Amino acid sequence: MMKIELTGAAALELESSLLAVPVFEEELADGLKGPLVAIDRKLGGHVAAAAREEGFVGRADQSLFLHTLGKMRSARILFIGMGRRPTPEQLLRQGFEPVRMAAGQAVRLARKTASARFAFAAASIPGDAALVARAVVEGTLLGAYQFDRYRTRKEKKPEAPAHLLLALAPGKDRAPDVKDLVSLAMETAAAVVWARDLVNEPPLACTPALLADAARALAKEAGLTVEVKGPKEIAALEMGMFQGVARGSVEEPRLIRLSYVPKGAAGKKKPIVLVGKAITFDSGGLSLKPTESMVTMKSDMAGSAAVFAAMKVVAALAPAQPVHALVGACENMPGGRAYKPSDILTSYAGKTVEITNTDAEGRLVLGDVLAWGADTFHPAAMIDVATLTGACMVALGHTTTGAFGPDGPVIEGVLAAGRNAGEDVWRLPLTESVKENLKSDVADLKNAGERWGGAISAAWFLKEFAGDTPWAHLDIAGPSFSSKEAGYIAKGGTGAAVRTLVEFVRAFRG
Template sequence: MQFSLVSGEAAPVSGELLVIPLFEGELGDSAPAPLTAADSALDGKLRAAATQEGFKGKVDQSFLVHTLGKLGADRVLLLGLGNRARFQPEVLRLAAGRAAKTAQRLKATAIGFRVPATDDAALAVRAVVEGLELGVYRFDKYKSAAREDKGSPKLTRATLSLPEGTEKSRALDDALTLGLKLAEAVNWARDLVNEPPNVVTPTKLAQAAQQAAKEGGLTAEIGGRKEIERLNMGMFLGVTAGSVQEPRLIHLVYTPKNAKDAKRAPLALVGKAITFDSGGLSLKPTEGMVEMKTDMAGSAAVLAAMKVIGSVVKPPFPVHAFIGACENMPSGTAYKPGDILTARSGKTVEITNTDAEGRLVLGDMLTWAGEHEPSAIIDLATLTGACMVALGSYIVGAFGDDDDAVNSVLAAARAAGEEMWRLPVSDLQKDALRSEVADMKNSGERWGGAINAALFLKEFVGDTPWVHLDIAGPSNSPKERGYLNKGGTGVGARTLVELVRRKAAEVASQPEPTKAEAPAKAPKAAKAPKAAKGKPARA
């Protein structure tokens, strides 16, 4: 979608649909200028009709009216933002998503959006842009009706009118650009999650990683089974053993152009990438298997974030992404309950449930990531149904015992509009993973299942500050809500980008060290594997 900013109370806002967000109480005498102007053009009937229909500006409320040719727009849409004192940009983002969906139903090609006056105009602009771009998303490529309807009008243009007294500026242009690039990347991640598992195989996911690298100015190194064997990733090899699809080892790297910045400790992002999870020999029931194409949502979010990090954010420190992609399938070669696998770290793991496979691949990825001596490791994984039982379909479970690292991720999530809740990583649960024949089991008792999984991962991060995000619930929306459709959400990508933005600002604000304070030369990172066909694929 194309976006443009206009400023000034009388600035024209073109489009078949004019959108005016309102806080509670603004329908009365304290109506903002955009509403007053529209109401006047409609002979005072707009506010009267909205009041009669019970519109009060509450969250999730909407009111649509035809202008009968009395305004430049065919229709006016009022959106409720709720109590101004409790306003968060996510409320505006969700409202903008509803506006985009309304415009699509009306087959409008252009929309005019009056940005409400808030404490931070840049955040409001970004929220509107993200909400509109995320709201127009559809995944219907496999529907015959959608293919036949390909030539019908689509929402392609949005004009954002700034609040009274707010002029266009570089900061607002930057907010618009960031919001658009981020929303486009999230929609790209949603496509990956929504595609069927016969399309998004480990090989296809590796190709998507190469695409992300090309668009984000990153380097990409893709390895196959030989590289996984060379790195002694016994857990990864165990999980992929039952599938005819070849596994892929994916390593993306953003490196700052400044030589000094390039030597800083990197931030490591790890994404779970089980492109289909049947449960292996511990086979899932049919109803539990249908949505298991989404078991690679963590990797999709990481790849989407890397695109934006490399092309827009460009932080003054390296960022690495580590992804192990494979299927978990039953066959004569599949790993079995009772098997003992040896991780890259040297730890041995007794398999008690082949459906607890994601933590096995992640364990080897976390070890590999730690060898690059990062400042912190963040992993995203659709890991446990237990986390969904605890937190539902819209809240991410956050785990970690480094308070600074966890709090920085939670703060980034709040700013990005993605809700997360910290859960404990308590050693009280460690007995659940105790094995009689190996260093540990891969699955424990039913109780505290999300904590048990986090404790398993913790064994592979050493002393590196680490945050585990269990996105099992929010990775897939059960219904349409705001800018969300039923299906993949791309959750986590916005949080990762915001985290990197904040860390970049923090690094940029630090004074240059004097010669006496200068740190010793950074140690070399562990060597990444070569691509499966000779030289690494670089973009």
């Protein structure tokens, strides 16, 4: 992990390989303003001249490199465009996400220039200094991420910076709330990186058994308890939907529980239960996916990575109520024993389900785990996280999570947590008319209805098994995996929803 150092020194005093300075459009309009004035004076007017020549006006997609030629203590300076200057209230509503994105962009450019000691001048960013510092640290640590463990002939690439020097307003670097949130940012970023690594593993490596091993290792490291159930125990629980999905693969399923339980009276409170989808590879089963749709299906376990990674931070937070993460892990394959369209499966809850599409498998496994979680732990709040539907991506695109749930403190808490974490979470309706799509002529319900409103009908299916438990569903099909770099987002697994879950646990009082 990169070393993080806080300082109250001015930008001109920072000693680094590369100094990143955020620039708002207003600071370049009608002459230089803000911190640019002193830097421009130190560099003999070259900032203003270079900005004019390069057309740098401070837009959020712009950056400008300058060598300081020994005139500053930093060898090079990087101006990062931030767009129009927001009010502190606007940045707060955005969860300081523009700051996080700018820090991620800056550290990726720092890597390309082999800058070992990276400084970020954050004093001019509006808003609470602790929240600014948190966003910069998270953005920097996540922006420095790359996954290349399977390259045998690695290109000689510059290393990520080993040191972040974060400059805040004088005195803020010593404030207890700043130090607390920087520590939280480091814990959270490490958890997101852990989730990214897990999602980026090939399906040959990340099988249900190896996912269980990862949970065991995490439990040992974080001081959590872990329980893993195999095929016989899953059968004994009569999880017929889970068993049905797993049947086509030679990889045996696992039911995994990671738990944080505080000592004393707090340990007897109703818990928060986090449920993650863990289809470690999804071929679609007998309703086989096209080849191009299958390429990224190693990421169909991103929900499980998110809930496990969140538990890594939960252990450090030590909240005053229990938190459990539950995962049903299996593959969805078209083997000779695979479940078939028109099969009828009997769930843990006793409800029967007609199979109309074997590629609507995640909701089947989640349904059994949600019902078991509700029955076993009687949660104060239960949240599932799943790469559930392409329909959610059609509705919201690649960067927004769809949120579903009945009105109440859980869905409101999830939406607030997403805002505070800087993750884009948008509530979609549980429209009653769409629920009709799940009616079956031969069973209690079917696992997939018509195309239209597919994300909503999938959420209704899960609601059938969550029952009356206070519940919310996060569909991360879009943001869980990225085809390109952007800010602190790397190609591949993103660790979507980890930060939202952490914020939810921090704030929820059930």
